[in-house]
Amino acid sequence: MPELIQLENVGVIYNVHGHAPKQVLQGLNLTIQPGEFVAVCGQTGCGKSTMLRLILGAERPSSGRVLIEGCERPRPDRHRGYVPQKYSLFPDKTVLDNITFGPETEEFGLIGRLRPGFRRRREELREKAFGYLRQMGLQQSDAHKYPDQLSGGMQQRVAIAQALIMRPAILLMDEAFSALDPGTRADMQRLVRTLWQETGTTFLFVTHNIPEAVYLGSRIVVLGKDSPESSSRVLVDMEVPESARTASGYPNREELERLTRVIEDAALGGRLELEMAEFGG
Amino acid sequence: MLFRIDAKPNRLTAWTLSWFLFASGIALYFYTSNKRHIENPEDKVIPNLTQLSQGVTDAFLKPDTEEAAPEGLENASLPKKFLTSMLWTDTVASAKRFAWSMLLLIPAVVLGLHMGMFPVFGQFFLRFILFFDKIIALSVLPILFIAFGIDELAKIMLIVIGVTPTIILDTFNLTKSVPSEQVVKGFTLGAQDFGVAYSIVLKQILPRVLNSIRLNLKSIMLFLFAGEMIASQDGLAFRIALLRRHMGMNVIIPYVLWVALLLFLVDLTMRVTNRKLHPWFREA
Ligand SMILES: Nc1ncnc2c1ncn2[C@@H]1O[C@H](COP(=O)(O)OP(=O)(O)OP(=O)(O)O)[C@@H](O)[C@H]1O
Ligand SMILES: [Mg+2]
Secondary structure: OOOOEEEEEEEEEEOOOOOOOEEEEEEEEEEEOOOOEEEEEOOOOOOHHHHHHHHHOOOOOOEEEEEEOOEOOOOOOOOEEEEOOOOOOOOOOOHHHHHHHHHHHHHHOOOHHHOOOHHHHHHHHHHHHHHHHHHOOOOHHHOOOOHHHOOHHHHHHHHHHHHHOOOOOEEEEEOOOOOOOHHHHHHHHHHHHHHHHHHOOEEEEEOOEHHHHHHHOOEEEEEEOOOOOOOEEEEEEEEOOHHHEOOOOOEOHHHHHHHHHHHHHHHHHOOOOOEOOOOOO | OOOOOOOOOOHHHHHHHHHHHHHHHHHHHHHHHHHHHHHOOOOOOOOOHHHHHHHHHHHHHOOOOHHHOOOOHHHOOHHHHHHOOHHHHHHHHHHHHHHHHHHHHHHHHHHHHHHHHOHHHHHHHHHHHHHHHHOOHHHHHHHHHHHHOOOHHHHHHHHHHHHHHHHHHHHHHHHHOOOHHHHHHHHHOOOOHHHHHHHHHHHHHHHHHHHHHHHOHHHHHHHHHHHHHHOOOOOHHHHHHHHHHOOOHHHHHHHHHHHHHHHHHHHHHHHHHHHHHOOOOOOO
16 A cells, blocks of 8 residues: 655755756655645745645656655646645636536536536535535625635635545645634634544645644644755654644643644754744634 | 825816816817818818818718619618718728727637647747737738738738737736646646636636737727728728828818727727626726
8 A cells, every 4th residue: 555645855956047056855755644634834935835736746856756645646636635825716706616616627627518417417516515615614695706705714715615525635735824814713723623533634734833733733744954055854753642632622731842842943953933923722 | 286196176176177178179179270261261171060060971971972872862861871871881891800800819819828828839939929029010011912912811911910919928928927826726626738728717817818908909900090091992091091182171080080989989898898707807
């Protein structure tokens, strides 16, 4: 049985016009099992989004291999869902159409929508989408709004529904909540944690926020550099034992302190500056 | 008050201000016309009201030549007269060319989209179209007349050469400006290449593409008129050029205003259609 996600000695070099090539990641090794919730932290610019895009298949490594269930899949596909921080919804489609876009496209393609069965099937898909809307805590009346008529938190809820309706094996979220106010952010964290527990989907969640990582992750990975000149690799990789969590979902006091200390130690060693401030919980 | 950024003219002032130049322009026109007619009652350079209304009647209600008039036109109704009039036949002739050039913009948009979406496509065409874009369309007019003859094709090619590079490049840039997240998202939702190109990217940029076409209407008309003035047997610009030879100012002026009105209406229709078709679109 191959691993769900395996990064083997991955390196990424960017060639920026007029500059020396920049090695962003080097010798990155990471294995992720089905059902894990991996929270990825690290200083800004350390390559978290790059790693996510590698796993998505939106980008190819300059060296090493990225394996999904044992194969290289160098193109994004329906098995890997994606919730970016911005531009996650299609601005020209209503909330409902945003959510049904995936299943409709998959079943009918670009021109199959002219087929006779389409209308009936679309009604079914809409019913299903309403189910997801409710699960995400949205109102029926939001269904026919356009994305720019929604608040940031609502937009991210729709984006999660849009990704989940495809039942992806992996859901990749890139700083999905960092533009939200603390209260909304806490709500969204609870929602994501519940969804993870209920669906068993593997989550990869990039965040700057240590408490968020500690609350959400079943495992925490910190990316960073050993020195300012070097490239990023995995500095810390640790499990968060579920047994250490209290009823609120947070690890108990000692565990919380231990985790935070380990991350901050790594942060100091690798000159990370993780933001502690903006946690809302 | 005049140079205050925070000035808030009331409605009557605003109304007066915005119509003032129109009113004074018209007044100045008739004043000059009057003065010239006192010196020379036959003056044709600045026609007075009588001459203008004669010109309007001729243009709007009479056919170009006596032979073109159908039987019993004298007693026909006004709309019927209008539909056989010189102005209307010219408008139809120009509108046909205009419609053809608009149709030819569809492949231009598709090309721009494909260039932006598919890098191989882009590499293949981009440099060539950038080069093409720098060619002054009017400067190749003689070549066009030699290559395509002086009939319709040459005129439409003039518009194509003049306007399509702009539209292609605009569409290309708009396509490029769609965030990559949207494309990746499309793939993760099971779309294929064409699905992403057409049902995600094209749909998103379409209102902007239409806007860009709308802003280029004037160039389209400019090239259309250039073609018609130089080589044509009909059309609005052909008529204006023809009338110039016998100083038919009393018809030229109504023609010019008519063209402006038409362009305004086309622009308005496109704006309204755009808003109706894309209720989600907020102009940045
Ligand atoms: N397409 C690209 N071309 C050139 N350089 C790039 C490109 N994408 C990213 N980089 C560089 O790679 C480095 C890592 O970028 P990345 O976006 O992965 O960082 P990040 O950890 O996600 O940062 P943040 O926390 O700010 O989102 C940055 O220094 C960035 O400048
Ligand atoms: Mg990032």
